[in-house]
Amino acid sequence: MAGRMRMRAEGPRISVDNERCERFGLCEWEAPALFQLRRDGRLRYRRRAQPHEIEQAAAAARCCPMQAIALTGVTGR
Ligand code: SF4
Structure with a gap:
């Protein structure tokens, strides 16, 4: 058995506080692959x-x- 050593090739988890988010969309401007403001006004984002x-x-x-x-x-930093 290989034990419990796991190689993690994952980046950080992302969370958005919906109570604070005002849907300005600056996050999408900076990271369009991670954040998208949808037409219905909701923010969609990747969790990882x-x-x-x-x-x-x-x-x-x-x-x-x-x-x-x-x-x-x-x-790492
Ligand atoms: S849309 Fe993005 S930049 Fe704007 S408040 Fe929400 S999380 Fe922050």
């Missing part, structure tokens, strides 16, 4: 970024005027 998307996800979180985006599980 890939490792190569960490910078985009971080930029989206930084630019959010409501500080509604949280990234968890960011490692």
Whole structure:
């Protein structure tokens, strides 16, 4: 048996606080692969970024005027 060692090739988890989000769409501007404002006004986003998307996800979180985006599980920095 190989034990419980797991190679994690995953980026951070993304969560958006719907109470804070005002649907400005700046996150989509920064990271369109991760965030999309839908025609019905709802924000759609991926719950998990890939490792190569960490910078985009971080930029989206930084630019959010409501500080509604949280990234968890960011490692290495
Ligand atoms: S930038 Fe922030 S407030 Fe605007 S849509 Fe994205 S999560 Fe919501």
